[in-house]
Amino acid sequence: MSQHRHGSTSGEAGGVPAFPDLPEATIARLPEYLRALHHLAEAGAETVSSEGLAAAAGVNSAKLRKDLSHLGSYGTRGVGYDIALLVDQVEYILGLDKNRAVCVVGVGNLGHALAGYAGFASRGFRVVALFDADRKKVGEVINGMAVRHIDDLARVAAEETLAIGVIATPPTSAQAVADLLVAVGVTSILNFAPCVLSVPPNVDVRKVDLAIELQILSFHEHRKASLTALPGGRHDDQEAVGS
Amino acid sequence: MSQHRHGSTSGEAGGVPAFPDLPEATIARLPEYLRALHHLAEAGAETVSSEGLAAAAGVNSAKLRKDLSHLGSYGTRGVGYDIALLVDQVEYILGLDKNRAVCVVGVGNLGHALAGYAGFASRGFRVVALFDADRKKVGEVINGMAVRHIDDLARVAAEETLAIGVIATPPTSAQAVADLLVAVGVTSILNFAPCVLSVPPNVDVRKVDLAIELQILSFHEHRKASLTALPGGRHDDQEAVGS
DNA sequence: AGGCGCTTGTGAAGGCGTGCACAAATCGCG
DNA sequence: CGCGATTTGTGCACGCCTTCACAAGCGCCT
Numbered sequence: 001m002s003q004h005r006h007g008s009t010s011g012e013a014g015g016v017p018a019f020p021d022l023p024e025a026t027i028a029r030l031p032e033y034l035r036a037l038h039h040l041a042e043a044g045a046e047t048v049s050s051e052g053l054a055a056a057a058g059v060n061s062a063k064l065r066k067d068l069s070h071l072g073s074y075g076t077r078g079v080g081y082d083i084a085l086l087v088d089q090v091e092y093i094l095g096l097d098k099n100r101a102v103c104v105v106g107v108g109n110l111g112h113a114l115a116g117y118a119g120f121a122s123r124g125f126r127v128v129a130l131f132d133a134d135r136k137k138v139g140e141v142i143n144g145m146a147v148r149h150i151d152d153l154a155r156v157a158a159e160e161t162l163a164i165g166v167i168a169t170p171p172t173s174a175q176a177v178a179d180l181l182v183a184v185g186v187t188s189i190l191n192f193a194p195c196v197l198s199v200p201p202n203v204d205v206r207k208v209d210l211a212i213e214l215q216i217l218s219f220h221e222h223r224k225a226s227l228t229a230l231p232g233g234r235h236d237d238q239e240a241v242g243s
Numbered sequence: 244m245s246q247h248r249h250g251s252t253s254g255e256a257g258g259v260p261a262f263p264d265l266p267e268a269t270i271a272r273l274p275e276y277l278r279a280l281h282h283l284a285e286a287g288a289e290t291v292s293s294e295g296l297a298a299a300a301g302v303n304s305a306k307l308r309k310d311l312s313h314l315g316s317y318g319t320r321g322v323g324y325d326i327a328l329l330v331d332q333v334e335y336i337l338g339l340d341k342n343r344a345v346c347v348v349g350v351g352n353l354g355h356a357l358a359g360y361a362g363f364a365s366r367g368f369r370v371v372a373l374f375d376a377d378r379k380k381v382g383e384v385i386n387g388m389a390v391r392h393i394d395d396l397a398r399v400a401a402e403e404t405l406a407i408g409v410i411a412t413p414p415t416s417a418q419a420v421a422d423l424l425v426a427v428g429v430t431s432i433l434n435f436a437p438c439v440l441s442v443p444p445n446v447d448v449r450k451v452d453l454a455i456e457l458q459i460l461s462f463h464e465h466r467k468a469s470l471t472a473l474p475g476g477r478h479d480d481q482e483a484v485g486s
Numbered sequence: 487a488g489g490c491g492c493t494t495g496t497g498a499a500g501g502c503g504t505g506c507a508c509a510a511a512t513c514g515c516g
Numbered sequence: 517c518g519c520g521a522t523t524t525g526t527g528c529a530c531g532c533c534t535t536c537a538c539a540a541g542c543g544c545c546t
Contacts, residue, residue, distance in 0.1 A: 019469050025503060031458040035437055049523065058439035062505055069525055077524040078512040094458050095465025102457065113356035119437060119454040124461070164460050187467060188460040194278055194362060196301035204463045206456050211362040213449050214345065215274040215337050217407050217431040218367075220447045222338025224430060226262050268533060292493065305535055312495055320494045321542040 026067040049080040096124035103129040106169030116143040157184035164188045171195035269310045292323040339367035346372040349412030359386040400427035414438035
C-alpha cells in the first residue's frame with residue numbers, strides 16, 4: 001500500500017510526491033467527489049461515510065472506496081472520511097492548488113459564455129486572456145477582460161505561463177489554433193470545436209462536443225420509442241450514463 | 244449477421260431490422276463517425292476505407308470496423324464503405340431523422356450560448372423554447388426566440404412534444420427543473436449544472452460539467468510536471484508491495 | 487477465367503473497470 | 517478491558533471493451 005506523504009502539506013518541490021498512477025476512470029470521478037465534499041463541508045459536516053459520499057456523488061459506494069484507496073488511506077474504519085483532509089488531498093492530487101491560468105480562444109457564442117463562466121473561477125482556475133482572430137471583436141470587454149487578437153498569444157504566454165488553452169473556434173480554425181497553443185508551450189487543451197486535433201504526444205486534449213451529447217440522447221430516445229412499440233416491451237434496464 | 248433477431252417480424256417503418264443492442268461505447272462514437280462522414284461527403288468522396296474513416300474520426304481502424312459491424316454489413320470488401328449509405332444508416336440509428344425538439348432551461352451565460360449554438364440546428368435538433376425563472380429575463384429575445392417563464396413549460400409541452408430538455412440553471416434549481424421536465428413527459432435530459440439529478444429509471448440523463456474537464460486536464464498537468472521534475476533517474480511505478 | 491492485391495468482418499486474447507463479499511480496524515460503552 | 521457495532525480497504529470474479537491477427541470476400545488486371 002502506498003504511504004502517506006509525511007512531508008506535510010503541499011510543497012512538492014522538495015520531496016517526490018510519490019505520484020500514484022491512478023486509473024483514468026478514477027481520475028474522471030475525483031472532481032465529482034470533490035464537488036460533493038465541498039457541498040458537505042458547507043453543510044457543516046466533519047466526516048462522511050463512503051455510503052454518504054457515494055450518494056452525494058452519484059456513484060456506487062464500493063467504487064468510491066476503491067477510488068479513494070488508490071490515493072492512500074485517508075479514512076478511518078468505523079468512522080468514515082475526514083472531509084477537510086480529503087478535500088485537501090484530492091485538490092492536491094488534481095493540482096488545483098496551483099490556481100492555473102486558462103486562456104480562451106474564440107469569442108463566439110460559446111467562448112463568450114466560457115469567459116464569464118463562474119464555475120471556472122470557483123474551482124481554482126483563472127481565465128486570464130481571451131483571443132479572437134476577428135479584429136472587429138478585439139477590444140470588446142467581456143467580464144472585465146478585453147479580447148485580444150490571436151497574434152498576441154505569444155506575448156501573453158511570455159508574461160504568464162498558460163496552463164490550459166480552451167478552443168471555442170469554428171472547426172476550420174481549430175487545428176491552427178491548437179498549433180499556436182502548442183507552439184507557445186501549452187500542454188493541455190480543452191477543445192469545443194467538432195473536429196479531431198492532432199498534437200504532439202506530450203499534449204493532452206480533451207474534447208467536449210455538445211451536439212454529440214444530444215445525439216447520444218437521441219439514440220436512447222429512438223431506442224425507447226421502438227421498444228415501447230414492440231409487443232411485450234421490456235424496460236427493466238436502468239441507465240447509468242457515465243462519461 | 245449471426246446476431247440478427249428474426250423472431251419478431253413486427254416490422255416498424257419499412258423493413259427496418261429489430262433494434263440492435265449496441266454497446267454503449269459504440270453509441271458514443273457513432274456521432275463522431277457521422278461528423279467525419281459528412282466531412283468526407285462534402286469533400287466529394289464516394290467511399291472510404293475503415294483506415295481513412297478511422298483517421299478522420301480519431302480512432303483505431305479495428306475499433307471502427309467492429310463498431311460498424313454491429314449495425315450490419317454496410318461495407319464492401321476490397322473497396323470500403325459507401326459514404327452516403329452509411330450516413331443514412333447512422334442517422335437512422337441515432338434517430339436524427341426525427342428533427343427532435345429541444346428546450347433550454349436557464350438563460351444565463353451558458354444557456355444563452357446554447358440557445359444560439361449553430362451546432363444543434365445543423366445536426367437535426369431544433370431549439371424550440373427557452374425558459375427561465377427570472378421574470379426580468381422573460382421576454383428577452385435570443386436568436387429570434389423569446390424567453391418564456393418556466394411556468395409556461397407545461398403549456399409549451401402540450402403544443403409540441405419536447406424530446407430533450409437542457410438544464411443550464413444554477414445547481415440549486417436543477418433538481419426542481421428536472422422534476423418539472425419529467426412531469427411534462429421529457430425523457431432525455433442534458434444537464435450542465437454541477438450536481439447529481441435523481442430521475443425515474445426511464446429517463447436518461449447525461450451530464451456535462453465544464454469545470455470537471457478542466458480539473459482532469461489539471462491533473463495531467465500536475466502529473467506531467469512532477470514527472471519531468473524528477474531527475475531523469477529512477478522512474479519505477481512499481482509499488483513495493485510485500486506479500 | 488484465374489490470380490493478385492486490397493479491405494472488411496470477426497474469433498480470440500488481454501486489459502480494464504465494476505461490484506460483491508468479507509476480513510481488518512476503529513470507536514463507544516458497559 | 518473486552519465486546520459489539522460500524523465502516524474501511526481489498527481480493528476476487530465477472531463482463532465489457534480494445535486490439536491483434538487473419539480468413540473471407542470483392543474488384544481489377546492480365
